Amino acid sequence: xxxxxxxxxxxxxxxxxxxxxxxxxxxxxxxxxxxxxxxxxxxxxxxxxxxxxxxxxxxxxxxxxxxxxxxxxxxxxxxxxxxxxxxxxxxxxxxxxxxxxxxxxxxxxxxxxxxxxxxxxxxxxxxxxxxxxxxxxxxxxxxxxxxxxxxxxxxxxxxxxxxxxxxxxxxxxxxxxxxxx
Numbered sequence: 582x583x584x585x586x587x588x589x590x591x592x593x594x595x596x597x598x599x600x601x602x603x604x605x606x607x608x609x610x611x612x613x614x615x616x617x618x619x620x621x622x623x624x625x626x627x628x629x630x631x632x633x634x635x636x637x638x639x640x641x642x643x644x645x646x647x648x649x650x651x652x653x654x655x656x657x658x659x660x661x662x663x664x665x666x667x668x669x670x671x672x673x674x675x676x677x678x679x680x681x682x683x684x685x686x687x688x689x690x691x692x693x694x695x696x697x698x699x700x701x702x703x704x705x706x707x708x709x710x711x712x713x714x715x716x717x718x719x720x721x722x723x724x725x726x727x728x729x730x731x732x733x734x735x736x737x738x739x740x741x742x743x744x745x746x747x748x749x750x751x752x753x754x755x756x757x758x759x760x761x762x
Contacts, residue, residue, distance in 0.1 A: 593738035601650030688729035
């Protein structure tokens with residue numbers, strides 16, 4: 582019998598997985614935009630501030646929106662000589678403690694401390710100070726709020742997955758992605 586919270590875990594996992602799919606496309610667009618910047622500059626002696634800022638926006642979006650997905654896929658770099666030697670139960674205990682004591686408080690602090698900053702950017706419709714720059718600085722600054730929100734979603738997903746009887750939906754998601762291309 583499936584755990585009653587399994588549909589919640591599946592939905593949270595799917596949400597985080599979709600952020601990863603978006604991040605993959607952001608990486609592709611960033612490579613294309615960077616190539617355009619270089620080609621325009623060196624082949625046609627033309628420089629576009631807007632295109633250069635587009636690369637910056639894509640780069641920021643890629644990392645800020647891809648952080649939760651990277652965690653979901655266990656892709657973060659760990660530099661720990663002790664953790665790798667722990668038993669799976671000890672590793673799980675460290676992961677849960679780190680999520681509860683470090684990750685969640687840090688994300689909540691980021692939300693609290695940056696809320697007014699982002700709100701002000703939206704209130705004034707902040708745009709680039711560069712001539713020819715993008716008029717969407719307020720959208721870029723919104724990533725400061727989106728990243729901790731997405732990390733909190735993944736933290737909830739991770740913590741729920743630690744409950745007895747819960748299955749890991751990542752394998753399910755990977756198979757459905759292969760089915761849909």
